[in-house]
Amino acid sequence: MRMSPSVLALAGPRWGADDAFRRMTLAFGLVIVGLAVAMGGTMAVNSRLAWRAFGLPFIWTSTWDPVAEVFGAWPFIWGTLVSSALALSVAVPLGLGTAVFLAEVAPRRLSDAASFAIELLAAIPTVIMGLMGIFILVPLVRWAEPWLARTLGFLPFFRGAPYGVGMLTAGLLLAFIILPYIVSITREIMLTVPRSLREAALGLGATKWEVVRLVVFPYARSGVTGAVFLALGRALGETMAVTMVIGNTPKVSLSLLEPGYSMAAVLANEFAEASSDLYVHSLVAIGLVLFGITIVVNAIARLMIHRATVRAS
Amino acid sequence: MTTRKTLRSFPALALAMAVAAGGTAMAATTLVGTGASFPYPIYSKWFDEYQKVRPDVRINYQSIGSGGGIRQITARTVDFGASDGPMTSAQLFAVDGKILHLPTVLGAVVVVFNLPGVDTLNLDGPTLADIFLGKIRGWNDAAIAALNPGVALPANPITVVHRSDGSGTTFCLVDYLSKVSPAWLRTAGKGTAVNWPVGLGGKGNEGVAGLVKQTPYAIGYVELIYADQNHLSYAAIRNLAGKFVKANTAAVTAAAAGTASSMPGDFRVSITNAAGDDAYPISTYTWLLVYQANPGNKGEILKGFLRWMLKDGQGMAGGLGYAPLPDSVNGMVAKAVETIR
Secondary structure, eight states, X not given: OOOOHHHHHHHSOHHHHHHHHHHHHHHHHHHHHXXXXXXXXXXXXXXXXXXXXXXXXXXXXXXXXXXXXXXXXXXXXHHHHHHHHHHHHHHHHHHHHHHXXXXXXXXXXXXXXXXXXXXXXXXXXXXXXHHHIIIIIHHHXXXXXXXXXXXXXXXXXXXXXXXXXXXXXXXXHHHHHHHXXXXXXXXXXXXXXXXXXXXXXXXXXXXXXXXIIIIIHHHHHHHHHHHHHHHHHHHHHOOHHHHHHSOOOOOOOSOTTSOOOOHHHHHHHHTTTOOSHHXXXXXXXXXXXHHHHHHHHHHHHHHHHHHHXXXXX | OHHHHHHHHHHHHHHHHHHHHHHHHHHOEEEEEEEOSTTHHHHHHHHHHHHHHOTTEEEEEEOOOHHHHHHHHHTTOSSEEEESSOOOXXXXXXXXXXXXXXXXXXXXXXXXXXXXXXXXXXEOHHHHHHHXXXXXXXXXXXXXXXXXXXXXXXXXXXXXEEESSOOHHHHHHHHHHHHHOHHHHHHTXXXXXXXXXXXXXXXXXXXXXXXXXXXXXXXEEEEHHHHHHTTOEEOEEEOTTSOEEOOOHHHHHHHHHHHHTTOOTTOOOOOTTOOSTTOOSSEEEEEEEEESSOSTTHHHHHHHHHHHHHHTGGGGSGGGTOBOOOHHHHXXXXXXXXXXX
């Protein structure tokens, strides 16, 4: 009887196939690492003029003058960090609250329907989110800003003219953009908490809140941290929606009502018309800094997840 | 299963595509160009219409911005470039070969404003510069009031809106401001992107128009056609002759005519703040950048298009908000076109 080729292969020495498989997957892994290295390398090479001209102070100087060819990245770094932090501070409590409701409180049917709607939110192109920002969020913020300035104006964060566009609007819009990621991943993770654990806690007389706080959250901590950092990565790199509402002004201000700028936005805005070599190199240098920040954020996330898993086990 | 089906039908599809591609490749020559977005509407109309005249020529134009156009023509990755600002002498020096600047049409940059209850406004250069410098902060400033007797100007602060992306539109405005205001030249200067002392940035003409339209008491600048499309009021600007002129294609052509006698041989000229009673002062040429010497028959094909553009193409400009070249300039450009090889 003839054997099919696959059975023949199985009958042969096994190490050959294993070895090939190992090499193949290693090659795939190396391609990914190679891509990241190549990206960093290309940006380093193509930003060398900026580093040569301005040195490391490029990162913390605030002048951006294409005419005089003096460039500093700080307003953009500031804008990216502040708008992302603002987005997280709104989206994390809101997202976790929604996820707890959907996973623990809501009836299963409602929960499934709602999470479908939330995942749909994640699929909306950000340029559409930007348009909604312009037509809905900006007028709302412009309406609310005078009130904010009157009541909270004693803080340095709420001073300035009510433009409507600015850091506050960008942060809120980013919060809406990253919210679906937090909600949907957190809910999925909470649903993986073993039923026996919940039942044990309930059996000991715990309230729903105590179950969430003492059983579900510790169990899901690493996954939730991962969700938050995935969302943060998304916020740091978001370009189109931010460009449309942040005001595109390279100034550093403590006030959230003032217009600002972000790293991704300045690249989108100025790359096409950057005429001189130093100008282009300075823009690429901003790209490199953004790349660096993303790596640092991801490293911190890894570390936190690692710590959480170690503590949990 | 699906994959296999697709694979089976693939050779037939590929064959069909190859036949289609071969059919056009035999007949058509393709010219590739990149550059300014300011003249994109009229260029795409021209390339479309020209294909009806010469079905064997295809022109593919990508509006990636003037800076990109200059970079790509310098690197010879395209057959022609396009720019709203002329190349600098340093840029031309870096080019291997001779690049011609050929003016195609003219455009105007208008100062749009959103003042509830006010729809006509007079401004002059120094006042405009001071507004964009942040020196004039309120609408009821004495300098603005002096230019607008009888207009009830509100006391609200001015919100300045400018372009956030590099742009030929910005270049035209700041080129004008640099001519009329020493303070502007000193602080911000001239370029496709500048370090704006005050204001919000909007992306593209549509971004600026949108912000001005939405924000009460805002002032900004866009190309003429965007002001019309968005129903934004725009200011009359005092020209060199002391007359307040509102932008329209006739006023732009008048500005070009006012400088035609002093047109340099290489056409690299700024026509902002032009002489003439009817001249609109914030006007500009837009240029095609072509090599004088081209490989193969590309030179002849370019020449054919440019001759058509100067004759039949000019008539299409007005409908899209651009001003046609004045006759005297048209003749000079036609002569330059004949030197292309």
